[in-house]
Amino acid sequence: MAKVEMTINGRSVSGVVEDRMLLVDFLREERNLTGTHIGCDTSQCGSCVVHVDGKAVKSCTMLAAQAAGSEITTIEGLASDGELHPMQAAFRDNHGLQCGFCTPGMIMTAVDIVNREGADVDEQTIREQLEGNICRCTGYHNIVKSIAAGAKEMGSGMKEAAE
Amino acid sequence: MYETSYHRADSVADAASKIGDEGKYLAGGMTLLPTMKQRLAAPDTLVDLTHIGDLKGVSVNGKEVRIGAMTTHAEVNGDAALQSACPSLAKLAGGIGDPAVRHRGTIGGSIANHDPAADYPAAMLALNATIHTDSREISADDFFSGMFETALNEGEIVTAISFTAPDKGAYEKFRNPASRYAMAGVFVADHGGDVRVGVSGAYSNGASRNSEMETALSGNLSADALDGVAVDAGDMLSDIHGSSDYRAHLVKVMAKRAVAAM
Ligand SMILES: Cc1cc2nc3c(=O)[nH]c(=O)nc-3n(C[C@H](O)[C@H](O)[C@H](O)COP(=O)(O)OP(=O)(O)OC[C@H]3O[C@@H](n4cnc5c(N)ncnc54)[C@H](O)[C@@H]3O)c2cc1C
Ligand code: FES
Ligand code: FES
Numbered sequence: 001m002a003k004v005e006m007t008i009n010g011r012s013v014s015g016v017v018e019d020r021m022l023l024v025d026f027l028r029e030e031r032n033l034t035g036t037h038i039g040c041d042t043s044q045c046g047s048c049v050v051h052v053d054g055k056a057v058k059s060c061t062m063l064a065a066q067a068a069g070s071e072i073t074t075i076e077g078l079a080s081d082g083e084l085h086p087m088q089a090a091f092r093d094n095h096g097l098q099c100g101f102c103t104p105g106m107i108m109t110a111v112d113i114v115n116r117e118g119a120d121v122d123e124q125t126i127r128e129q130l131e132g133n134i135c136r137c138t139g140y141h142n143i144v145k146s147i148a149a150g151a152k153e154m155g156s157g158m159k160e161a162a163e
Numbered sequence: 164m165y166e167t168s169y170h171r172a173d174s175v176a177d178a179a180s181k182i183g184d185e186g187k188y189l190a191g192g193m194t195l196l197p198t199m200k201q202r203l204a205a206p207d208t209l210v211d212l213t214h215i216g217d218l219k220g221v222s223v224n225g226k227e228v229r230i231g232a233m234t235t236h237a238e239v240n241g242d243a244a245l246q247s248a249c250p251s252l253a254k255l256a257g258g259i260g261d262p263a264v265r266h267r268g269t270i271g272g273s274i275a276n277h278d279p280a281a282d283y284p285a286a287m288l289a290l291n292a293t294i295h296t297d298s299r300e301i302s303a304d305d306f307f308s309g310m311f312e313t314a315l316n317e318g319e320i321v322t323a324i325s326f327t328a329p330d331k332g333a334y335e336k337f338r339n340p341a342s343r344y345a346m347a348g349v350f351v352a353d354h355g356g357d358v359r360v361g362v363s364g365a366y367s368n369g370a371s372r373n374s375e376m377e378t379a380l381s382g383n384l385s386a387d388a389l390d391g392v393a394v395d396a397g398d399m400l401s402d403i404h405g406s407s408d409y410r411a412h413l414v415k416v417m418a419k420r421a422v423a424a425m
Contacts, residue, residue: 043196044342056263058263058264066192109262131343
């Protein structure tokens with residue numbers, strides 16, 4: 001058994017888990033953060049994407065023990081004070097989801113894309129960077145539109161904060 | 164996943180002392196953990212190399228490049244010094260898997276694993292790289308010994324790779340439409356008129372060089388120089404994704420594209 005301590009969505013948490021426990025199972029089963037989904041067993045679908053120390057990773061392909069000492073952000077950690085994160089709002093406004101199963105992973109990947117590529121990220125880059133996220137419903141078109149819109153919104157938020 | 168025990172190593176010596184007979188080193192986990200989830204591997208111990216500082220980072224000194232084993236694909240892709248010394252390798256790293264895989268997967272893990280479809284092994288061969296371990300140095304030519312096989316001994320740790328940057332280089336791959344791994348990936352590097360060609364994805368014994376192409380290109384570095392080269396389908400993988408004839412054809416097309424891009 002491993003004692004793991006980490007920060008999840010700004011709160012310090014700890015637990016004693018089996019060494020083989022995956023981070024996604026720790027989040028879902030131990031912390032009740034069921035927004036992070038499991039859609040495959042081949043590390044390909046991306047519905048489990050969370051941020052570990054600020055970077056998008058597949059939480060189904062990392063042990064909870066590997067994440068000990070890290071800062072984790074899950075989909076539940078994006079909204080603040082009851083206000084959706086601009087990327088969440090953009091998915092709602094642009095019909096970026098149908099069944100919603102892939103959406104938490106899409107949004108966590110989308111925020112990571114904007115963090116790396118900036119608010120003016122172009123469509124081609126968005127499409128390339130969605131390589132690791134699979135959606136069975138939408139055909140991706142509105143997801144790409146949502147991300148471009150969310151990126152712009154995140155950019156103006158950053159500018160306001162700087163002023 | 165079968166039961167296992169996790170150990171976070173703080174030095175190479177610590178890692179080597181913990182591995183035991185049935186343990187495995189855990190790098191990015193992008194190959195090992197999916198394999199364990201499918202119960203195709205059941206190491207009793209996982210020794211995590213992530214927190215060993217000595218194993219991380221890219222250093223470039225003129226044309227001499229050294230990359231620590233635990234450097235992630237994203238770090239190789241984004242390294243400014245490497246982008247100017249050997250842009251083809253930085254670009255290759257940015258084409259592996261997807262952003263989340265690139266945030267965790269490492270160059271050391273990729274070459275130690277020697278998946279026949281992995282991208283780095285072709286580059287290591289074409290760049291005439293040296294693989295550094297905790298006990299010796301191995302040339303890439305001697306390192307990749309067969310599909311999923313390398314010259315590494317039990318418990319030996321890859322610590323870094325190094326090479327002299329070529330005058331020019333390029334990598335082109337044809338992705339499997341579903342898995343996105345290379346169905347054929349060809350790295351061509353020009354070392355002062357001496358051209359080396361490394362091929363991933365296609366050969367049944369794993370990453371290999373193609374000496375006929377090397378000879379044809381060494382006198383004449385142009386895509387046309389490959390017209391007369393016959394790629395032997397007998398050496399190629401054949402599976403549900405593509406026949407050996409198809410792969411032999413792809414190798415030639417990817418090689419031509421790589422030369423055209425140089
Ligand atoms: C969805 C997906 C898509 C992918 N697409 C591609 C692709 O397009 N191209 C490609 O090349 N790869 C691809 N990969 C594989 C990826 O690049 C892996 O990161 C890589 O193959 C293994 O590196 P790792 O650091 O994750 O190693 P791990 O999975 O941690 O380890 C792999 C093996 O190497 C051993 N090992 C690791 N490090 C060392 C070391 N320093 N010394 C000795 N032994 C060591 C481990 O014990 C294990 O047996 C993909 C993976 C996924 C999940
Ligand atoms: S559940 Fe993690 S990639 Fe599919
Ligand atoms: S909205 Fe249903 S899987 Fe993407």
